[in-house]
Amino acid sequence: MQLSANLSWLYRHLDWSERFEAAAADGFKGVEILLPYDYAPAWYAQQLQTTKLELTLINTPIGEGQGRLGWAAIPGAQTQFRQAFDRARAVAQATGCRRIHVMAGDVSPFAQEDGRAALISNLEHALALAEADDLVLTLEALNRSDMAGYFYYLPEQVIEVLQHFNSPRLRLQFDYYHCVKESLDVRSSVAACAPWIGYVQIAGADGRYEPDLAQHDLLEGVAALPTLGYDAWLGCEYQPRALPSEGLAWCQPLRDRSVLAVPHRHAVACPQAAGR
Numbered sequence: 001m002q003l004s005a006n007l008s009w010l011y012r013h014l015d016w017s018e019r020f021e022a023a024a025a026d027g028f029k030g031v032e033i034l035l036p037y038d039y040a041p042a043w044y045a046q047q048l049q050t051t052k053l054e055l056t057l058i059n060t061p062i063g064e065g066q067g068r069l070g071w072a073a074i075p076g077a078q079t080q081f082r083q084a085f086d087r088a089r090a091v092a093q094a095t096g097c098r099r100i101h102v103m104a105g106d107v108s109p110f111a112q113e114d115g116r117a118a119l120i121s122n123l124e125h126a127l128a129l130a131e132a133d134d135l136v137l138t139l140e141a142l143n144r145s146d147m148a149g150y151f152y153y154l155p156e157q158v159i160e161v162l163q164h165f166n167s168p169r170l171r172l173q174f175d176y177y178h179c180v181k182e183s184l185d186v187r188s189s190v191a192a193c194a195p196w197i198g199y200v201q202i203a204g205a206d207g208r209y210e211p212d213l214a215q216h217d218l219l220e221g222v223a224a225l226p227t228l229g230y231d232a233w234l235g236c237e238y239q240p241r242a243l244p245s246e247g248l249a250w251c252q253p254l255r256d257r258s259v260l261a262v263p264h265r266h267a268v269a270c271p272q273a274a275g276r
Contacts, residue, residue, distance in 0.1 A: 001225065001260055003251065004030035004056040006201075006237040010244040020047040026245050030056040032201075032235050037061055037087060041094030048095055055097040056233045057138070057173075057199055060088045062103055069142075070103020072126075073119035073151040075110050081122045085129070092135060099199055101138045101173055102126060108149030115151055120164065130169045138199050140173035143181035153182060155193045162196050171198020176218060177237070180205040186221035194228035203238035210238055210247040213254070223259050234260075 005011070005028040011019040016038065023031050031053050036044050048055055061084040062070050071081035088100045102123070107115035123137070130137050139158045142150040152158050158172050174197045179189050190197075202222065204211045213219040222234065240247045254260050 001200075001231055001234050002029055003260065004028065004032050004054075004233040004235045005244070006032040006034070006235055008032070008034035009237055009239055012239075013243075017047075020051040020053055022244070024051040024053055026248065028053065030054045030233050032057040032237065034059050035061060036091050036095075041091045044091060045094045045096075055095045057099045057101060057235060058088060058091055058097055059101045060084045060103045066106070066109075068106060069147060069150055070105040072102050072122045073104040073107050073115040075114045075118045077105075077118070078122065082125065085122075085126050089129060089133060089135075093133065098134065099136050099138055100130075101140060101199075104139065104151035106147075106149035107151045116161075119151065119161065123161070123165065123170065127165065127167055127169050135169065136198055137170050138173035139170070140175060141178055141182075143178040145181055146178075153178075154184075155179070155189060159193065159196050172196040173199045173201065175201040175203075175237070176211070176216075176221060177201065177203035177205060177208060180216045180218075186217045187224065190221050190224055191228060194225075194230065197225075197228075197230050199233065199235065200225065200230060201235035201237045203236075208239050209241050210250045213250065219253050219257075222254060223257055226259060231261075 005023040007019045007023060011022050014022055033055065036058050060070060062068055063080065066074060067080055071077045071084055091097065092100060104119060126137055139161060141152045141155050141158050144153045155172060155174060162170055162172060172193055174190065174193055176186060179186055202211050205216065211218055251260065
């Protein structure tokens, strides 16, 4: 695996025009962007090309009020969802990003079955476009403490939707942070979810800072991923306590166990805490 820097979280102290270069200087080869819609898709593509970074994940756009957590499972919001998904597709097409996290939304005002019906209908539409564009769509369970009312908060709830479609274009976005916040057993959860995982993220449960791999069985939970068939990106979706480069030593245990791959002899798959 390789680490992907979430530019929206790690480098929020910088202007967007500086974040890509900062991530590259810290040794990252991939980056995530929560909502890459402040600039034209071509602008993001140019930043990635200049810094030789791969965009590994984006989210579908969100709105205000009812759409603050997305539109996919909001009854009666088909138009808003399709408009949002088309915007995400435009970014993916311009940048070469192959994964889009489809934001389901806050369904607390609605009956669960109505939210599910909306989600299934919207995903049917999105999956047809994903097939045409060679994209993978991801669904993520978000914990109830941070994201009250979100359509799913447990990975098994996401998997139930995935089983409905049984499509390689629709996968689980597994986040260790949300698992710990929901008091789930990390090792058993990742093992149970492994056949469905299409992307992985991590953060420390306490304050969403850098992960402490000695807590919550995180080291073993992450180290198990390659043996369970996942060997892609590990997204760093956390808030650094100081400068990002000063907190990157958290991943050293993964380097020691050869969990993180080195792409070539001049690259550092796990960025270093010092030397910048």
